[in-house]
Amino acid sequence: MSAPLLEVADLAVTLPVEGERRTVLHDVSLAIGPGEALGLVGESGSGKSMTARAVARLLPGGAAVTGSIRFDGTDVTALRGGELRAYRRSVAMVFQDPRAHVNPVRRIGDFLTEGLRLRGVARAEAARRAVAALADVGIPDGERRLRQYPHELSGGLLQRVMIAAALLAEPRLVLADEPTTALDVTTQSEVMAIIDELRRERGLALLFITHDLDLAAAVCDRIAVMYAGAIVEERAAAVLHDDPLHPYSAALAAARPAVDRTLPRLAAVRGRLVSAFEAPAGCAFAPRCAHAQDRCAAELPPLRPLDGGAVRCARAEELRGRLAPQEVAGG
Amino acid sequence: MVAFVLRRLALLVVALLVSSFVIFAGLQLAPGDPLAALSGGRSLPPEALEALRAQYRLDDPFLVQYGNWLVHAVQGDLGQSIAQRHDVATIIGERIGVTAQLVALAAVIILVAGVGLGVLAGLRRGPVDAAVLVVTTLLAAIPSFVAAIVLMSVFAVQLGWFPAVGAGDGFADRLHHLVLPAIALAASALAIVARVTRASVREELEREHVETAVSRGLPRRLVLRRHVLRNAAIPIATVSGITILSLIALSAVVERAFGINGLGATLVQAAAAKDLALVQGISLVLVAAFVVGNTLVDLVYAVLDPRVTVGSRAA
Numbered sequence: 180m181s182a183p184l185l186e187v188a189d190l191a192v193t194l195p196v197e198g199e200r201r202t203v204l205h206d207v208s209l210a211i212g213p214g215e216a217l218g219l220v221g222e223s224g225s226g227k228s229m230t231a232r233a234v235a236r237l238l239p240g241g242a243a244v245t246g247s248i249r250f251d252g253t254d255v256t257a258l259r260g261g262e263l264r265a266y267r268r269s270v271a272m273v274f275q276d277p278r279a280h281v282n283p284v285r286r287i288g289d290f291l292t293e294g295l296r297l298r299g300v301a302r303a304e305a306a307r308r309a310v311a312a313l314a315d316v317g318i319p320d321g322e323r324r325l326r327q328y329p330h331e332l333s334g335g336l337l338q339r340v341m342i343a344a345a346l347l348a349e350p351r352l353v354l355a356d357e358p359t360t361a362l363d364v365t366t367q368s369e370v371m372a373i374i375d376e377l378r379r380e381r382g383l384a385l386l387f388i389t390h391d392l393d394l395a396a397a398v399c400d401r402i403a404v405m406y407a408g409a410i411v412e413e414r415a416a417a418v419l420h421d422d423p424l425h426p427y428s429a430a431l432a433a434a435r436p437a438v439d440r441t442l443p444r445l446a447a448v449r450g451r452l453v454s455a456f457e458a459p460a461g462c463a464f465a466p467r468c469a470h471a472q473d474r475c476a477a478e479l480p481p482l483r484p485l486d487g488g489a490v491r492c493a494r495a496e497e498l499r500g501r502l503a504p505q506e507v508a509g510g
Numbered sequence: 511m512v513a514f515v516l517r518r519l520a521l522l523v524v525a526l527l528v529s530s531f532v533i534f535a536g537l538q539l540a541p542g543d544p545l546a547a548l549s550g551g552r553s554l555p556p557e558a559l560e561a562l563r564a565q566y567r568l569d570d571p572f573l574v575q576y577g578n579w580l581v582h583a584v585q586g587d588l589g590q591s592i593a594q595r596h597d598v599a600t601i602i603g604e605r606i607g608v609t610a611q612l613v614a615l616a617a618v619i620i621l622v623a624g625v626g627l628g629v630l631a632g633l634r635r636g637p638v639d640a641a642v643l644v645v646t647t648l649l650a651a652i653p654s655f656v657a658a659i660v661l662m663s664v665f666a667v668q669l670g671w672f673p674a675v676g677a678g679d680g681f682a683d684r685l686h687h688l689v690l691p692a693i694a695l696a697a698s699a700l701a702i703v704a705r706v707t708r709a710s711v712r713e714e715l716e717r718e719h720v721e722t723a724v725s726r727g728l729p730r731r732l733v734l735r736r737h738v739l740r741n742a743a744i745p746i747a748t749v750s751g752i753t754i755l756s757l758i759a760l761s762a763v764v765e766r767a768f769g770i771n772g773l774g775a776t777l778v779q780a781a782a783a784k785d786l787a788l789v790q791g792i793s794l795v796l797v798a799a800f801v802v803g804n805t806l807v808d809l810v811y812a813v814l815d816p817r818v819t820v821g822s823r824a825a
Contacts, residue, residue, distance in 0.1 A: 235725055267727035279718040282737055284744070284815055293736075294726050328816045348726065 182252075183210035184384045185234065185352055189246035192233055200243065201456035203229045206409040207246075208482065211352065216378065216385040218395030218416060220431065221405035222452045227388045230405070231354045234386065235272050236263060250352070268294065271345035273374070275357040277337035281329045287340055288325030294348050312343040316373050335366035339373065346377060352384040360389075371398060392431050396420050401488075404428045407463035408455025409479075414488030422500070424490040427464045429502035462493070470498055514812055522805045529797045530583070534576045537790055566592065566787075579790070588791035593783045598791035602773065606795065608677045609761055609772035611684065615692035616699075617754045624700040625746060628707020629739065632715070642704065650701035654760055658694040658767035665690055675769035691768040695760060699753035706749040710742035717741070744815045751807030755800050 190207040193200040204226045211217045219227045232238050234248055236255065248255040250266065258266050274280040281290055291312065292305035300308070310321030316339040318324055329337055338358060345353055355374060359367040375398045378385050389395050395402050396416045403413040404427060412425040423429040430448040450467035459465070465475040475493055482491045485499075492498070554562075563569050567578065582589065588598035631642035652660075666674035678687035714720060715738055723737045762774025769775075773792055780788035812818045 237721060237725055264727035264729065267725055272722070272725045274718065274722065276718065280722045282719040282723070282741065283817060284741055285736070293723075293728070297728065297732075330817050344726075 182212075184213045184215075184251055185209075185211040185386070186249045187230070187234065187246070188249075190230070190233060190248060191245045192229060192238065193243045194239060195241040201454075202408060203455050204233065204408045205455050205458075206482070207405075209403050209410065209413065211384045211386060213351070213384055214382040215401070216387060216399040218399035218402040219386060219388045219405060220390065220392050220395050220402055222390060222431075222448070224452055224454050225405040226408040226455060227390075227405055228356050229408075231272070231356050231386060231388055235270055235354055236267065237272075268298075268348055269350050270352045270354060271348045271350035273338075273341055273345050273353060273355040273358045276361045277341045278329070278334060278361070281337060281341065283329050285328075286325065287327050287329065287332070290329075290340065291325065291344050291347060294344070308347060309343070312347045313340070315346065315377060316340075316343045317369070318343070333366075335362050335370060338362060338366075338370050342370070342374060342377070346381070350383065352386065353378065354386045354388075356388045357390070359394075374398070392420060392428075404431065407453050407458040409463070409491065410482060410489075411464065411491045412488065413482070413490075414486075418486075419488070422486075423502050424485055424488065424495050424499065425464075425492045426468045426470050426498065426502060430467075462491075470494055511812070514818075515809065518805050518808055522801060525801045526798060529801060530580060530794055531576065533790055533793045533797060534579055535572075537786055537793075538572060538575075566590070583791075583794060588794070589787040591780070591785050591788040593780070593785040594788070598787050601776065601788060602791055602795055605771060605773045605776050608684075608688075608770055609758075609765065609774060612688055612691055612695065612761055612765070612770065612772060613754070613757050615685070615688050616696040616757050619692055619696040620700045620703050620754060621750060623696075624703030624750070625707050627700075628704040628746070629711055631704070631708040632711025632742075633734070639708075642708065646701035646704045648701075649697045650705075652697060654694050654698065655763050655767055657697045658691070658764055661690045661694050662768070677770045677772070687770075691764045691770060694767070695757055695764045699757060702753055703746070703750050707742065707746050710745045711738060714738045714742045744811065747810050747814055748807065751803070751810070755803045755807070758796050758799050758803075 187207055187209050190204055191202065192204040193202050195201075207226070207230050209217060209219075209230075219230060221227050229238070233242075233244060234250075234255070236258070238244065244256055250270065253266070255266060288306060288309060291309035292300075292302070295305040295308060296302065306325060309325060313319075313321035313324055318336065318339055324332070324336075324340070332340065338361075342358070353374075358374060359370050362370060371394065374385075374387075377383075385399070387395060387399055392402070392404075396419065399416045401413065402416045402419045403410050404419075404425065405411065406427050412419070412423065412428045414424065419428060420432050423432055427448075434448050448467060453459075453463055453466075455463075459476060461474075461476040461478050462468070462471070462480070465471040468475065472494065478493075480491055480493045482489045485495055567575065570578070579589065586599055588602065590596070591598050591601060594601060627642050627646065631639045662674050665671050672690045673687050674690075676687055678684045717737075719741075720733060720737050723733045728736075759774075761772060762778055764770075765772040765775035766778060773796065777789065777792040777796070779785075780792065
């Protein structure tokens with residue numbers, strides 16, 4: 180891989196909650212090359228969105244950040260004022276819930292052209308580009324849409340508008356935070372296809388956040404699996420699903436029902452997800468892990484290279500090849 | 511939007527009709543004989559009473575009286591004041607100007623100071639916010655007649671900056687005379703508007719769409735103007751509208767306190783004198799002003815929030 184566009188190293192974030200500091204991320208390292216797509220997968224509360232927010236510098240007030248986030252060689256955590264705004268313009272964010280993330284009292288046209296107008300693009304030219312961007316995301320009657328308000332559009336259309344807005348900013352990196360979770364299933368695949376196609380066409384780097392391992396495998400080059408505020412495995416997307424190195428990745432892969440057979444009962448990862456702040460001293464997944472041993476609870480191993488990827492499991496070598504999805508299925 | 515406006519205007523007419531009926535009926539039911547005020551306590555001969563009853567048409571059936579009154583009122587004829595022996599419409603015409611100016615000045619104070627303080631407190635946590643909270647709590651707790659007395663004794667009597675009574679003549683003099691009454695009238699409404707503004711600004715700051723605006727690298731002043739204040743303007747407009755309209759009735763208290771010969775003070779005098787036609791006329795004008803103002807607020811609301819008209823929610 181050439182010099183990465185985004186490089187996150189040893190990122191840790193704590194937030195003040197009811198007077199105490201709670202860890203939401205404690206060890207996140209990842210890299211995305213220019214034009215590369217990285218999937219960030221994990222259950223709700225594992226820290227996926229917090230990682231994206233840290234990268235976009237959208238953490239809530241009072242958040243304490245250690246470690247480094249570098250974008251194209253620049254230290255993102257140190258940016259202030261105009262430099263920070265310029266950085267934000269080169270990183271576009273697609274949020275989960277378009278209904279909440281688009282201002283309801285302003286027209287679609289205002290939403291799409293706001294960024295362009297800020298960069299000095301004339302009104303007519305900005306409108307023309309907005310219509311073209313809408314066409315790119317599969318909305319043909321752009322002229323009419325520009326005059327509409329968000330409540331006049333369906334959720335799927337509005338998410339396409341959000342994607343169009345992200346593309347209009349001509350970013351180098353797109354952060355997509357569960358962009359299809361709030362949509363119905365048929366709309367989900369359409370929106371996902373649009374993101375995938377436009378990204379490849381334009382050579383954009385993508386950080387794709389999802390809880391759906393198969394979806395991430397379909398659109399990403401590599402996948403990082405998160406658990407309790409830390410990355411537990413990172414592999415090429417093609418191999419992670421069928422040959423997971425970490426028991427949690429294996430459990431996630433098994434938890435998605437296959438479409439080609441009927442199961443008497445849906446598989447789930449047994450036990451309850453723990454957040455980073457309540458994680459035990461050792462491996463956070465140990466209490467739910469079928470392969471846990473005493474040493475797992477004692478010490479959290481670092482993320483170390485293995486089989487062309489990286490894994491954070493003390494028994495990774497022993498378990499290699501034994502974590503095929505069906506083996507840990509069941510609940 | 512056109513349909514929405516037409517619907518609001520139809521509702522406006524209905525509201526005016528209903529309120530005119532309530533005013534007329536309410537005063538007919540009120541105790542006291544209007545002729546007693548005219549006779550000044552003396553007992554008049556039955557023939558004279560009969561003649562007066564016929565002159566003021568006091569013996570017609572209730573609905574006929576209401577119908578007559580309404581038809582004349584629509585034509586601008588509100589009848590004769592029994593006590594002042596004057597055209598009610600003429601009396602109202604002479605007094606309405608100063609009341610309108612008083613309420614308008616109070617409205618400006620509410621919008622500038624109330625919204626200003628609210629935005630300031632909403633954006634700046636810490637001492638500024640705390641100070642605004644203390645001041646608005648104090649203002650909200652003071653009734654307008656107490657505010658009037660305090661303002662008068664401090665700024666008119668002790669410091670001598672403003673006149674204590676009267677309405678003044680000419681623009682500058684009138685403004686000078688109305689500053690203290692307008693502040694007394696505005697004080698508690700200002701506090702409410704400031705509180706609502708503060709809360710709305712806080713709420714909008716936390717909204718996801720504001721996060722989107724920030725994530726796009728928009729300068730803070732644009733984020734605040736286009737996404738925080740623009741959206742917070744919807745509840746602010748509603749509350750400002752209602753509180754300012756409520757001043758129309760409250761103005762009577764302040765006018766009495768500052769010796770201003772406006773509609774409110776005249777209404778109080780007329781009621782004391784059982785001057786039926788004048789009370790009805792002034793009440794009708796005050797209620798009409800409130801109803802029309804309320805319709806205007808609704809229209810402003812529809813302009814500010816595009817979601818209102820489409821959902822056909824007229825209420």
